[in-house]
Amino acid sequence: xxxxxxxxxxxxxxxxxxxxxxxxxxxxxxxxxxxxxxxxxxxxxxxxxxxxxxxxxxxxxxxxxxxxxxxxxxxxxxxxxxxxxxxxxxxxxxxxxxxxxxxxxxxxxxxxxxxxxxxxxxxxxxxxxxxxxxxxxxxxxxxxxxxxxxxxxxxxxxxxxxxxxxxxxxxxxxxxxxxxxxxxxxxxxxxxxxxxxxxxxxxxxxxxxxxxxxxxxxxxxxxxxxxxxxxxxxxxxxxxxxxxxxxxxxxxxxxxxxxxxxxxxxxxxxxxxxxxxxxxxxxxxxxxxxx
Numbered sequence: 001x002x003x004x005x006x007x008x009x010x011x012x013x014x015x016x017x018x019x020x021x022x023x024x025x026x027x028x029x030x031x032x033x034x035x036x037x038x039x040x041x042x043x044x045x046x047x048x049x050x051x052x053x054x055x056x057x058x059x060x061x062x063x064x065x066x067x068x069x070x071x072x073x074x075x076x077x078x079x080x081x082x083x084x085x086x087x088x089x090x091x092x093x094x095x096x097x098x099x100x101x102x103x104x105x106x107x108x109x110x111x112x113x114x115x116x117x118x119x120x121x122x123x124x125x126x127x128x129x130x131x132x133x134x135x136x137x138x139x140x141x142x143x144x145x146x147x148x149x150x151x152x153x154x155x156x157x158x159x160x161x162x163x164x165x166x167x168x169x170x171x172x173x174x175x176x177x178x179x180x181x182x183x184x185x186x187x188x189x190x191x192x193x194x195x196x197x198x199x200x201x202x203x204x205x206x207x208x209x210x211x212x213x214x215x216x217x218x219x220x221x222x223x224x225x226x227x228x229x230x231x232x233x234x235x236x237x238x239x240x241x242x243x244x245x246x247x248x249x250x251x252x253x254x255x256x257x258x259x260x261x262x263x264x265x266x267x268x269x270x271x272x273x274x275x276x277x278x279x280x281x282x283x284x285x286x287x288x289x290x291x
Contacts, residue, residue, distance in 0.1 A: 001176075003186055004223050009253050010277055017276035018184045024066040026077040027085055028056040030115045032144045033076040041077075044069040051279075053249040054089060056115070057082060075143040080108045083274045083281040087170060087219040088112045090246045090288045095120040097165035102155040102206055105132035107139035109170055114145035126151045126158060156201045158209060166215045167206040171199045173220035173227050177276070177283020187224060196226040200234045207239035207291065216241060216289045221282055223275075225259040228285040229268050236267070241289035243270045251278035255287070 001018075008014045026045075028037055041048060041058060045066075049059035059082065060066050066079045088109050093099055095117045104110045104125035113123050125140065125148050127133050133150050140148040153159070155169070174187035174195055187195075199220070206216050218235070220227050232255070235241050255271030257264055271287040 001184055001186055001223075007256060007259060008275060013277035014275050017280060020280065021064065022081050022276065022282055023059050023061045023280045024063065024079055025082045025085070026058045026060055026066060026072070027080060027112060028058065028077050029075055029111070029143050030056065031118050032074065033071075037071075037076060040071055044071065051082070051250070054085060057085060073142070078108060078111055078139070078143060081282040082279060083284040084108055084221075085112060086248065086250070086272075086274065086284055087168060087217050087286050088116065089248065090286050091166050091168055091215055091217040093117050093121070093166055098122045098124075098163065100124045100126065100158070100164045100167045100206070100209060102126055102158065102167060102169050102202060103128070103171055104136055104150075105129065106135040109168060110136065110148055111139055111143045111145050113168070114140070114143070114147050117147065119145065119147040121147055123148045124151055124164075125149070126153055126155060128152070128154045156198075156205050158205060161208055162211050164209050164214060165211055167210050167217075169202050169206045169216065169218045171202050171218065171220055171227075171231075173199070173222040174224055176222040176224060178221055187222070192224045192226045196230055199227055199231045203231055203235045204239055207235065207241050207289075210291045212291055214291050216291065218287045218289070220285050222285065223273075223283055225256055225262065225264070228273075229256050229259070229264040229271065230262065232268060232271060232287045233264050235289065240291050242291075243267055244288045244290050245270050246272050246286060246288050248272070250274070255285075
């Protein structure tokens with residue numbers, strides 16, 4: 001990860017955080033959980049922390065098995081890393097809207113959208129790989145996400161035009177922020193560049209599917225600027241999308257204006273980067289656009 005030392009705000013803190021387990025969270029499913037959800041959660045987990053930025057997030061710092069609870073099996077909550085909840089928070093879905101989750105499996109963000117709009121609207125959860133749709137469908141069923149319809153398209157060729165109020169492009173990426181997958185080893189240059197080309201096509205297609213004044217959120221779980229700021233710059237130059245500030249009360253870094261030989265521009269500071277040392281979660285990069 002030495003490649004990224006110049007852009008990480010606390011290099012020693014970053015290295016230390018990379019060697020520890022991320023804190024799991026229980027994200028409350030608003031339309032299945034009871035009023036006494038927190039009390040029931042305390043019956044299964046003796047330590048629960050509540051961050052200020054999201055009332056439905058419950059940190060579980062003392063367990064590595066957050067899914068072994070009847071509340072989880074009943075769909076009262078969804079287990080994920082805290083940083084993974086940021087893209088939907090930034091997108092701010094509203095009741096009655098038609099929303100596309102372009103690369104949706106296994107369904108963490110899809111079910112978060114459904115919970116936020118309380119099943120009042122339409123959520124199209126798409127994934128290119130038919131096998132991955134099995135876990136997506138299972139999670140939608142477990143959480144009672146009745147507003148979700150699954151589709152099986154390559155996102156670059158998703159049919160239609162200007163039909164969605166909001167689009168989430170949580171793009172396939174090199175996963176440099178995934179402890180289990182890469183143990184925080186950087187991806188090879190060829191992989192980063194190949195994924196960047198895919199991501200550019202996905203975000204352009206997402207823009208084409210978005211209604212005027214609609215919101216598109218782009219996110220990855222990698223540190224690589226080729227897959228983050230470079231993709232956002234491409235969208236700004238090749239679509240009608242414009243960047244918006246992301247309002248969130250969480251530690252984070254701003255997007256990059258430049259990296260190595262690449263210039264991205266001052267506006268990219270409206271995007272955000274989250275590293276493990278910010279609040280002991282996974283890497284996430286998030287950009288919010290309006291058309």
